[in-house]
Amino acid sequence: MLAENDNTTNVISTNPYIVASDTRYPGASCFLYIPAESPNMVFVDSYHVVRAIAEWPVWRTPALPLPHHLSFRLEEIPGRGVGMIATRSISAGELIFRERPVYAARREVNCAADQNDNGIFYRAAIHRLSQQARRSILGLQNAFPPPFDVVPGILNTNCLEIRITEKPDPKPSESFVGCFPVISRANHDCAPVANYFFNFGTFEGELRAMNDIAGGEEITITYMDLCLPKAERQAYLSRTRYFTCGCATCSTPAAELGQSDARRAQIGRLIERLDTLDTPHLPERSSLDELERALAAAEEEGLVKEYARVLLIGSQVLTIYGDLHIAMNWAQRAKRLFIMVEGAGSYNVRRLEDAERVHSAMASAPRGLRI
Ligand SMILES: C[S@@+](CC[C@H](N)C(=O)[O-])C[C@H]1O[C@@H](n2cnc3c(N)ncnc32)[C@H](O)[C@@H]1O
Numbered sequence: 001m002l003a004e005n006d007n008t009t010n011v012i013s014t015n016p017y018i019v020a021s022d023t024r025y026p027g028a029s030c031f032l033y034i035p036a037e038s039p040n041m042v043f044v045d046s047y048h049v050v051r052a053i054a055e056w057p058v059w060r061t062p063a064l065p066l067p068h069h070l071s072f073r074l075e076e077i078p079g080r081g082v083g084m085i086a087t088r089s090i091s092a093g094e095l096i097f098r099e100r101p102v103y104a105a106r107r108e109v110n111c112a113a114d115q116n117d118n119g120i121f122y123r124a125a126i127h128r129l130s131q132q133a134r135r136s137i138l139g140l141q142n143a144f145p146p147p148f149d150v151v152p153g154i155l156n157t158n159c160l161e162i163r164i165t166e167k168p169d170p171k172p173s174e175s176f177v178g179c180f181p182v183i184s185r186a187n188h189d190c191a192p193v194a195n196y197f198f199n200f201g202t203f204e205g206e207l208r209a210m211n212d213i214a215g216g217e218e219i220t221i222t223y224m225d226l227c228l229p230k231a232e233r234q235a236y237l238s239r240t241r242y243f244t245c246g247c248a249t250c251s252t253p254a255a256e257l258g259q260s261d262a263r264r265a266q267i268g269r270l271i272e273r274l275d276t277l278d279t280p281h282l283p284e285r286s287s288l289d290e291l292e293r294a295l296a297a298a299e300e301e302g303l304v305k306e307y308a309r310v311l312l313i314g315s316q317v318l319t320i321y322g323d324l325h326i327a328m329n330w331a332q333r334a335k336r337l338f339i340m341v342e343g344a345g346s347y348n349v350r351r352l353e354d355a356e357r358v359h360s361a362m363a364s365a366p367r368g369l370r371i
Pocket residue numbers: 079080081082083140141143157158159184185186187188189241242243244245246247
């Protein structure tokens with residue numbers, strides 16, 4: 001068993017700054033530090049991936065400055081640790097904050113068993129970060145109880161999904177996570193008022209208001225798929241983030257909870273059955289009535305992003321089987337909503353622009369002969 005001060009790392013190159021995590025195994029994960037001088041980000045993955053990432057032009061573009069006056073403050077909230085509180089009213093669609101992650105890694109890193117729970121691997125990863133960057137991680141909350149080490153505890157408590165390709169990752173195990181000094185302070189709600197989105201183009205996490213948020217209100221995001229019933233949501237949050245969600249939806253009286261669960265399951269089933277976007281398959285046929293019921297369910301549950309997804313998928317189904325005019329209207333509404341919750345860098349916005357081109361070609365195509 002390794003002791004914490006048994007150093008297995010080895011500097012492979014200094015520009016780009018790449019360190020092999022474990023000289024005992026060929027193919028062990030590597031740490032890429034960006035920029036090489038006084039790094040404020042470490043990326044953890046196999047050597048060939050970090051070598052390619054080191055060449056991305058985005059690192060030559062400095063991050064845009066933030067507005068002088070932030071629209072929130074970080075504040076201790078009873079029972080929830082630190083959270084983000086709006087200091088003024090924020091309009092739906094407003095960008096609340098954006099920043100690059102300090103730690104980014106493949107969700108399942110290749111790490112030897114004797115360096116995992118004791119934190120040796122993760123301590124080594126953040127070791128060469130600038131002092132400010134390292135402190136910004138070490139100051140975050142650790143929800144994981146001992147004997148789990150505090151550094152992997154902090155990373156597990158605070159990491160959010162990031163994408164290093166434009167399209168959503170097909171398999172969750174192939175996706176990536178990132179830890180953010182500020183955005184990771186956002187607490188969870190099962191009907192969140194803000195959306196966390198990772199902009200692959202700028203390599204920044206972005207936080208946008210999905211609803212109008214009043215001054216004094218907490219700015220919340222989701223950590224999970226919200227189309228699950230309360231029992232499953234709570235089990236997931238307690239297993240992965242060590243807390244019991246007491247949000248307004250989870251506090252719904254027992255008599256009404258069944259309806260809330262049923263609405264979320266209805267939206268989830270519809271999305272799962274009909275979302276064939278980015279696959280070579282056509283979606284199943286679905287009636288306008290069924291699609292409208294899913295929209296009504298999303299509205300009732302306050303699920304803005306799921307509402308946008310039903311509009312997007314529904315517009316594709318209606319383009320193929322239904323009414324082109326309704327499909328065009330739904331695509332326009334979905335695009336407006338996705339710009340609002342994910343910004344102009346959204347892949348969904350790009351998909352909807354493609355759909356608009358298909359729609360206008362179809363609308364101007366000559367009609368078939370009626371015999
Ligand atoms: C990503 S951090 C959020 C920021 C954190 N509250 C802090 O103090 O830095 C996730 C942790 O915050 C706490 N948390 C987040 N949402 C919560 C909620 N709705 N109720 C209670 N605790 C919550 C849990 O301890 C969770 O593991």
